[in-house]
Amino acid sequence: xxxxxxxxxxxxxxxxxxxxxxxxxxxxxxxxxxxxxxxxxxxxxxxxxxxxxxxxxxxxxxxxxxxxxxxxxxxxxxxxxxxxxxxxxxxxxxxxxxxxxxxxxxxxxxxxxxxxxxxxxxxxxxxxxxxxxxxxxxxxxxxxxxxxxxxxxxxxxxxxxxxxxxxxxxxxxxxxxxxxxxxxxxxxxxxxxxxxxxxxxxxxxxxxxxxxxxxxxxxxxxxxxxxxxxxxxxxxxxxxxxxxxxxxxxxxxxxxxxxxxxxxxxxxxxxxxxxxxxxxxxxxxxxxxxxxxxxxxxxxxxxxxxxxxxxxxxxxxxxxxxxxxxxxxxxxxxxxxxxxxxxxxxxxxxxxxxxxxxxxxxxxxxxxxxxxxxxxxxxxxxxxxxxxxxxxxxxxxxx
Numbered sequence: 001x002x003x004x005x006x007x008x009x010x011x012x013x014x015x016x017x018x019x020x021x022x023x024x025x026x027x028x029x030x031x032x033x034x035x036x037x038x039x040x041x042x043x044x045x046x047x048x049x050x051x052x053x054x055x056x057x058x059x060x061x062x063x064x065x066x067x068x069x070x071x072x073x074x075x076x077x078x079x080x081x082x083x084x085x086x087x088x089x090x091x092x093x094x095x096x097x098x099x100x101x102x103x104x105x106x107x108x109x110x111x112x113x114x115x116x117x118x119x120x121x122x123x124x125x126x127x128x129x130x131x132x133x134x135x136x137x138x139x140x141x142x143x144x145x146x147x148x149x150x151x152x153x154x155x156x157x158x159x160x161x162x163x164x165x166x167x168x169x170x171x172x173x174x175x176x177x178x179x180x181x182x183x184x185x186x187x188x189x190x191x192x193x194x195x196x197x198x199x200x201x202x203x204x205x206x207x208x209x210x211x212x213x214x215x216x217x218x219x220x221x222x223x224x225x226x227x228x229x230x231x232x233x234x235x236x237x238x239x240x241x242x243x244x245x246x247x248x249x250x251x252x253x254x255x256x257x258x259x260x261x262x263x264x265x266x267x268x269x270x271x272x273x274x275x276x277x278x279x280x281x282x283x284x285x286x287x288x289x290x291x292x293x294x295x296x297x298x299x300x301x302x303x304x305x306x307x308x309x310x311x312x313x314x315x316x317x318x319x320x321x322x323x324x325x326x327x328x329x330x331x332x333x334x335x336x337x338x339x340x341x342x343x344x345x346x347x348x349x350x351x352x353x354x355x356x357x358x359x360x361x362x363x364x365x366x367x368x369x370x371x372x373x374x375x376x377x378x379x380x381x382x383x384x385x386x387x388x389x390x391x392x393x394x395x396x397x398x399x
Contacts (some may be wrong), residue, residue: 002134002150006287007034007124014120015096020089023100025124026229026254027170030150031100032073034124038098041069046077058087068096075099076178082115089118102174103228123229125283126255127153129369140349144276145268147257148283163261167191170230179224186213190221194231195262198253199275201297202233230254232282237294237307237315241338245297252282270322278305278320281347281369285318288373302334308376314341316376324348324366329359336362347372 011034014021025031036043042065044051055061055078062070070088075081081099088097099119126148127135135153137143146158155162171188175181189211194202208218225231232252238244253259256276265272285293290308296317297303306318317335321327327346336344344364354367354375367375 001033001037002154003037004030004034004127004131004134006128006131007122008037010122011038011098014122018118018120019093019095020085020097020099020115020119022119022121023098023124024103024121024229026126026149027102027166027174028149028151029124029126031124033150035071035073035098035100038069038071040067041071041098042067043071044073046072046074046081052078055084058084059091062088062092062095065092065095068094070095070097072097072099074101076101076103085115086118089115103178123286123289125287128283128287129280130284141268141273144256144273144280145260145265147255147260149255149257152257158257160261163258166258170228174228175224178228181221181224183213183217186211186217187221190218191225191230192262194225194251195253195258198231198251198259198262199278200250201248202251203248232286234293234295234306237296237309237339239313239338241298243298243300244338245299250295252279256280274320274322277322277349281318281320281372282306284369284372288376290376296331296335296339298334300334302331304331304335307335310342312341313339315339316343316345318345318347318372321346321348322350324350327359327364327366329362329364332362332364333360345372345375 011021011023023031023035035041044054046052072084075085078084085097085099088095127143127150128148129140129143132138132140132143135150137153143153146152152158152162167188171181171184175187181187190207190213193207193210204215204218204222208215211218213221222231222233226233231254234250234252236245236248238246256279259276259279260268260272282293285306285308292309294307294309295303295305296307304317305320308316308318310316317332319327319332324346332344344362346364346366347369348366349368351366351368354365354371356363356365358364365375
């Protein structure tokens with residue numbers, strides 16, 4: 001069993017603030033393995049009928065638990081999981097409870113109580129760049145191509161059959177059981193389309209035409225895919241400028257291996273690495289966790305990969321580059337003409353130790369992904385020198 005110490009430490013830190021943790025993540029991302037790696041824990045698999053029988057009297061059961069940690073794996077399989085967790089939190093506050101599931105807590109009608117104020121949610125992601133050494137992976141390209149689900153990453157060879165089987169299982173277990181989605185063909189076609197277009201802007205009407213679904217149905221399915229962590233939607237960052245993109249979101253698939261599979265890539269070429277690297281950077285930001293992650297784009301298609309708001313108009317701008325020397329400051333310069341306060345980062349596996357230099361008048365820090373989380377926490381955002389607005393841009397009139 002490979003210990004995922006980053007996530008184990010995350011759980012123990014979170015238990016200092018609450019007695020109930022909700023550990024969610026996509027199928028086969030390693031929730032059960034992580035849960036069973038915790039020391040001094042009582043583990044229950046709620047898929048088993050015998051476990052449901054033991055939990056019919058919650059008070060008697062909780063009183064019988066001798067270990068300081070109780071793990072309720074796949075707790076949504078129980079008839080009334082929210083009542084069980086509420087009793088555990090209120091009547092046995094000394095007990096640390098870890099409940100797991102593939103989706104967010106309130107994804108099913110079984111959860112009549114969202115346990116607001118009683119629990120914290122932890123979203124387990126595919127294997128992060130900083131975890132690769134523990135999995136024996138020395139070539140970052142292997143992680144990009146095969147993805148970050150532990151089972152695939154540890155296999156002797158990559159298997160396309162795994163991805164097809166995973167998608168079928170995802171629909172049958174996570175989607176049908178929780179959401180009663182009936183249009184299997186249209187739903188899976190939407191999933192594969194989003195994974196194939198991952199990293200790009202999405203337009204709901206076009207998706208509806210491609211998948212043979214109505215626009216309201218696509219909107220509903222997108223919500224389902226978000227709460228089951230199969231996709232991440234990023235909203236555009238804007239300050240009201242007329243040249244800025246305001247509404248159309250970007251969509252990222254949950255795993256680089258599935259993006260490569262749905263694109264039909266039999267091998268990874270150099271030109272493919274940049275897109276998948278962007279996904280891996282996003283995973284690091286999601287694991288931080290950053291409270292809000294956006295992207296920025298204007299009508300001239302100049303963009304910044306990720307924007308992290310810092311309050312009072314300040315924001316950090318992050319560009320992802322497979323090769324550090326390929327950084328083009330055009331998008332960041334346009335962004336800073338509208339939003340001058342904040343720090344600028346270029347994240348590249350070739351960056352080496354973090355260093356800062358001026359690029360066309362902007363102060364930019366180049367760093368590897370392993371240093372990004374520390375850099376983001378390191379100091380308050382600094383103001384960038386004001387630059388002229390792009391030609392044709394107008395200030396929003398104050399009323």
